[in-house]
Every structure is written in C-alpha cells, then in structure tokens.
Amino acid sequence: MNRVMLVTGGGDCPGLNAVIRAVVNRASQEKNWEVVGSIEAFNGILREPTEIVVLDEHAVRGIHYQGGTILQTTNKGGPFAWPVKQNDGTWITVDRSDEMIRKISYLGIDAVINIGGDGSQRISQGLFEKGLNIVGVPKTIDNDLSATDSTFGFQTAVQIATEAVDKLVTTAASHNRVQILEVMGRDAGWIALNSAVAGGAEVCLLPEFPYDINKVMDKIESRFSKGRGFINIVISEGARNINGQNVAHTSSEPGYENRVLGGVGFQLEKELKDAGCEHSIRTTVLGHLQRGGVPIAYDRVLASQFGVKAFELVLEKKFGTMVSYRHPYITHVTLKEAIMSPNLVTMDTALMKTALGLGICIGI
Numbered sequence: 001m002n003r004v005m006l007v008t009g010g011g012d013c014p015g016l017n018a019v020i021r022a023v024v025n026r027a028s029q030e031k032n033w034e035v036v037g038s039i040e041a042f043n044g045i046l047r048e049p050t051e052i053v054v055l056d057e058h059a060v061r062g063i064h065y066q067g068g069t070i071l072q073t074t075n076k077g078g079p080f081a082w083p084v085k086q087n088d089g090t091w092i093t094v095d096r097s098d099e100m101i102r103k104i105s106y107l108g109i110d111a112v113i114n115i116g117g118d119g120s121q122r123i124s125q126g127l128f129e130k131g132l133n134i135v136g137v138p139k140t141i142d143n144d145l146s147a148t149d150s151t152f153g154f155q156t157a158v159q160i161a162t163e164a165v166d167k168l169v170t171t172a173a174s175h176n177r178v179q180i181l182e183v184m185g186r187d188a189g190w191i192a193l194n195s196a197v198a199g200g201a202e203v204c205l206l207p208e209f210p211y212d213i214n215k216v217m218d219k220i221e222s223r224f225s226k227g228r229g230f231i232n233i234v235i236s237e238g239a240r241n242i243n244g245q246n247v248a249h250t251s252s253e254p255g256y257e258n259r260v261l262g263g264v265g266f267q268l269e270k271e272l273k274d275a276g277c278e279h280s281i282r283t284t285v286l287g288h289l290q291r292g293g294v295p296i297a298y299d300r301v302l303a304s305q306f307g308v309k310a311f312e313l314v315l316e317k318k319f320g321t322m323v324s325y326r327h328p329y330i331t332h333v334t335l336k337e338a339i340m341s342p343n344l345v346t347m348d349t350a351l352m353k354t355a356l357g358l359g360i361c362i363g364i
Contacts, residue, residue, distance in 0.1 A: 001033075001034055001108070002032055002033050002034070002110050003033075003035075003109045003110055004023070004027065004034075004036075004110060004111045004112070004113060005036050005052070005104065005109045005111070005113070006020055006035060006036070006055065006113050007037070007038050007041050007042055007071070007112060007113065007115065007116075008041065008072070008116065009042065009073055009075070009078070009114065009115070009116040009119075009120040010041075010073065010075050010116040010117045011073070011075055011141070011291060012067070012068050012069055012291050012292070013139050013152070013153035014067050014141075014152070014153045014156035014157070014291070014292075014293065014294070014296075014299055015153045015156070015299040015300060015302070015303035016069040016071075016115060016139065016153075016303070017063040017065075017067075018063075018064040018065075018152070018295065018299070018300045018303035018307065019137055019304070019306055019307040020037070020055065020070065020071065020115075020307065021063050021064045021304070021307065022303065022304040022305075022307025022308050023035060023055075023307040023308075023311045024056065024060045025057065025060070026311040027311050028056075028057050030315070034054065035055040035056070036052050036053065036055060037053050037055050038051065038052055038071065039051035039052070039053065039071055040071075040072045040073060041073055041074050041078065041116075042078055042079050043074055043077060043078075044071075045100055045103055045104060046077075046079065046082060046096055046099075050103070052107070064303075065294055065295070066294070067291075067292050067293045067295065079095070079097040079100045079123065079127065080096075080097050080123060081093040081094075081095070082094050082096045097126065097127060097130060098130065101127065101130055110133060111133040111319065112132060112133065112135070113136075113137060113310045113311070114134055114135070115136075115139050116136070116139050116140075117138070117139055117140035117144075117145065117151075118140065118144065118145060118339060118342065121136045121138070121145075121322060121338050121339050122339050124136045125335040125338075132319075133314075134319055134320065134335075135314055135318070135322070135323070136321070136322035136323065136335055136338060137306050137310050137322070137323050138151045138306070138322060138323065138338070139153060140154070141154050141156075141157040141184060141291060142154070142184065142185055142186060142187070142188045142191065143188065143190045143191075143343060144186075144188035144342045144343045144344070145342070145343055146340070146341050147322065147324055147338040148323075148324040148325050148333075148338075149324075149325045149326055149327050150325055151302075152300075152302040152306060153291075153295065153299055153303075154190065154191070156293070156294075156295045156296045156298075157191050157290040158190075158191055158195055158198070159296055160286070160289060160293070161181070161183045161192075161195035161234070161290060162194070162195045164183075164195075164199075164284065164289075165195050165196070165198070165201055165232060165234060168181055169199065169200060169230075169232055172230035172232055173230045175280060176227065176228050176229060176230055176279070176280065177230055177279065177280045177282055178231050178233065178272065179230070179231070179232045179233065179282055179284070180281065180282070180284065181201075181232070181233065181265070181283075181284050182236075182237055182262075182264055182283065183195060183234060183235070183236060183286050183290065184237055184286070184290050185206070185236030185237055185238055185239075186207065186236075186237065187207050187208075187342060187344065188236075188342060188343060188344050189204075189205075189206030189238075189344075189345045190343075190345060192235065192239075193206060193351055193352065193355060195234055196355065196360055197351060197355050197360070199232070201232040201233060201360065202219060202223060202231045202232055202233070202359070202360060203216055203220075203231065203232070203233040203235075203360065203361045203362075204234045204235075204360050204361070204362055205233065205234070205235040205236065205239040205268070205362065205363050206236050206362060207236050207239050207240070208344050208345045208346070209362055209363065210239075210240050210243075210244065210363075210364075211239065211242065211363025211364065212363055212364060213271045213272065213363075214275065215361060215364060216233070216268075216361065216363050217275050217276070218361075219361035220272070220277060224279060233268070235264055235265055235268055236264075237261040237262055237264055238264075239264050240264075241271065245267070247261065247262065247263040247266075247267050262285065262287070263285070265283040266283050269283045302325065305325070306323045306325075308330075309323045309330045309331075309332070313332055318332060320334060320335050320336075321333065321334055321335060324338070
C-alpha cells in the first residue's frame with residue numbers, strides 16, 4: 001500500500017478543503033493508494049503521540065464548500081523551527097527536520113503534499129533538499145506567488161472585501177464621511193487594489209507604494225463641496241507612509257516569526273486629522289473575515305484542479321515541484337522557482353493602469 005500525506009500550513013484560506021477532497025478522490029481511482037493527513041501542518045507528525053488521520057472518500061464527502069481546513073493549520077513552529085520551552089521559561093527553536101523525515105519513512109509515507117503559501121513552500125524546498133518526496137500546492141489569499149497566475153482563496157477574499165466596500169459606500173454617502181477600510185495584504189496589495197476597483201473606492205493605498213498624506217488629503221478635498229460629499233479609502237494592512245512607518249508589533253506567541261500587522265487604518269485616520277482633515281472619519285478593519293466562510297465557485301474549481309494535479313505529480317514522481325496555474329493550463333514549476341520572487345503590484349500592472357484610469361488615488 002502506497003501512502004501520501006497531506007499537510008495544510010500557514011494561514012487558513014477558502015478552498016483548502018476542496019484541495020483535500022480532490023486529492024482523496026483522485027487517489028481513490030488508483031489501486032493501492034491511501035491518503036493520510038497531518039493535523040496542524042507538520043506539527044501532527046512531530047508530536048507525541050502522532051496526530052495523523054486517514055482521509056478516505058467518506059471523510060471528505062461534502063467538504064468542498066466548507067471554509068477552513070478539516071486538518072487544521074498553524075503558522076507557528078514547524079520542522080526547522082520547533083519551539084521548545086526552557087527551564088527558565090524562555091523559548092528556543094530546534095531543527096527537527098531530520099527526525100521528522102525519519103518518522104515519515106517509518107510510517108510508510110511515500111510522499112507529502114504541502115498546501116501553503118510562500119513560507120510553507122520554503123519549508124517544502126528545505127525538506128526536498130534533505131531527500132523528502134514532496135509536492136507543493138500554492139495557497140495564499142494575498143496572491144503573492146509569482147510562479148502561478150492565481151492562488152485559490154484570493155478571489156473569495158476579494159469578494160468579501162468588495163462587499164465591505166459596497167456597504168461602506170452607502171453609509172459614507174449618507175453621513176458625508178471619509179470611510180477607511182483596512183484589508184489584508186502584508187507585502188502585496190492585490191486584495192486592496194481589486195476591491196477598490198470593484199467597489200468604486202476613490203483612494204487605494206498599497207504596501208508597494210509608500211503614500212504621501214498630502215496627496216490623500218488633496219483627493220479627499222476634491223470630493224467635498226461646502227462640507228458635503230464622501231470618499232472611500234481602501235488600505236492594505238502592510239501599507240506605509242513616505243516616512244516608512246508601518247503598523248506592526250512582534251508576536252509573543254512561541255514559534256510565530258512574522259510581525260503582526262493591523263491598525264494601519266487607524267494610523268491613517270490620525271494622520272488625516274493631524275493634516276487638518278475636518279470631515280467625519282470612520283475606520284473599519286476587515287481582518288480575518290477575509291479568510292473565513294464559503295469559497296466562491298472560482299476558488300472551488302481552482303482548488304480542485306490543484307488537488308488533482310498535485311496527486312498526479314506524486315504518481316509521476318515529479319517531486320520538488322509546486323502546482324501552478326498558467327492560463328489556461330494547470331502545470332507545475334520547481335519549488336525553487338516558486339519561492340524565487342514574490343508577485344507584487346507594479347505601475348505596469350494592467351489593473352493598476354485601470355485604477356489610475358478610473359482616477360483612483362494611490363497616494364503618490
């Protein structure tokens with residue numbers, strides 16, 4: 001009996017369950033293949049006792065439209081940086097990758113499919129270099145992997161953000177207000193840009209382009225006459241002003257390496273008031289609402305295509321690769337290529353040109 005292990009790591013994302021279901025259903029068509037899943041990314045295989053579950057057609061029945069992941073996920077720890085608490089209460093990290101690979105072999109697991117974003121695929125590459133048979137599946141709502149045209153979950157996040165902009169437009173108009181909506185986007189502003197264009201926002205501030213508060217003020221004033229008017233601003237959580245100020249703090253959670261973003265919308269509100277904005281301002285932080293809920297049809301389809309392709313890469317023994325969507329094909333790239341460079345918004349981006357053509361201010 002051949003075994004493939006599924007892992008979902010990093011932040012959760014609409015469509016993860018559709019990938020899991022697709023892998024299991026595709027594997028069921030082959031003789032002598034069993035699918036298992038590690039709970040909370042690689043943590044399930046690293047823990048004692050091991051937390052591994054069998055995934056058969058019954059276990060994945062009807063999960064494709066559910067948000068989250070039935071395997072659970074985590075963005076803390078991992079095989080290369082396992083957190084260990086010292087006797088004095090401090091934490092250190094240790095490399096348990098070799099131990100984990102031995103354990104995977106002992107359990108008769110022939111290959112691993114790692115579903116995750118940039119950080120997860122860096123782990124995939126590291127494990128592949130140590131000899132593990134591994135295939136990656138790209139997952140990030142930020143759509144910041146350049147080796148694939150799109151990642152599942154992104155369009156659902158854009159839809160949620162756009163619906164938020166739609167709702168804020170009406171209340172902004174009713175109250176003659178400046179409405180600020182903070183959306184996710186650590187380094188890449190794709191969610192903000194797409195939802196600003198789709199929702200009709202007048203200002204969109206992105207991590208890629210530090211904003212000048214005076215430019216934003218000019219746009220705001222152009223929308224008001226004799227104190228009446230309204231304007232909607234969409235800002236990525238990773239946006240920063242021209243002074244380089246970014247709103248983030250260091251996490252106190254053991255094993256969590258990323259700085260925690262959030263609050264840039266309120267910083268922008270303060271900056272506007274300090275710059276002399278006399279209009280009423282309200283700020284909404286969309287937060288993890290963008291990650292949850294039912295994936296839209298597009299993301300279910302893409303996730304299903306990714307899952308089928310991932311298992312077929314295992315069958316073909318094309319390890320050290322990641323599934324990729326290059327319109328109109330579902331193909332693959334090397335893991336090394338997948339993590340080489342991020343997918344960021346540039347001035348040459350087609351949607352950026354559209355945004356500027358619509359008169360959207362990006363603060364520069």
